Amino acid sequence: MDKLRQLVLLVRPDTLMRWHCDLLRRRRAAATAARGPGRPRTVRSIRALVLRLARENPSWGYRRIHGEPAALGIRIAATVWGILKEHGVAPSPQRSHTGRADFLRDQADALLACDFF
Structure with missing residues (x-):
């Protein structure tokens, strides 16, 4: 009976555990490599909506x-900031800023419209 037990154990238990850990490590590596790093890309139509x-x-x-x-x-999926920066769109204070000349032109148009009434 002792001879039979010695023949069955061809591999030591710590070797078997190392093989198991290697298998799990390879599985995890394959799962993350197939998916890719980071967030998924945002669909083109949603990017167009953000830009619009x-x-x-x-x-x-x-x-x-x-x-x-x-x-x-x-x-x-992506941040709005990233989408706008990628397409060269400035932050809102710089986009909505009207210069002095634009302001005066708008006021003059409004004054002229009031004078005709």
């Missing part, structure tokens, strides 16, 4: 632009 919201509403900041699609149930 920024263009049409120059006084809106990043949080407001992110909140509007979120209220509709649209999830944005």
Whole structure:
């Protein structure tokens, strides 16, 4: 009976545990390599929506632009800041800033419109 037990144990238990740990390590590495690092890319249509919201509403900041699609149930994977920066769109104070000449021109148009009434 002792001879039979010696023949069955061809591999030591610590070797078997090392093989098991190696197998688990390789499985985890394969799972993360297939998926890729970081967040998934945002769909093109959602990127276009973010850019359109920024263009049409120059006084809106990043949080407001992110909140509007979120209220509709649209999830944005990337940050709005990253999307706007990638496309060269400035932050909201720089987009909505009107210069002195623009301000005076708008006021003059309003005054002229009032004079005709």
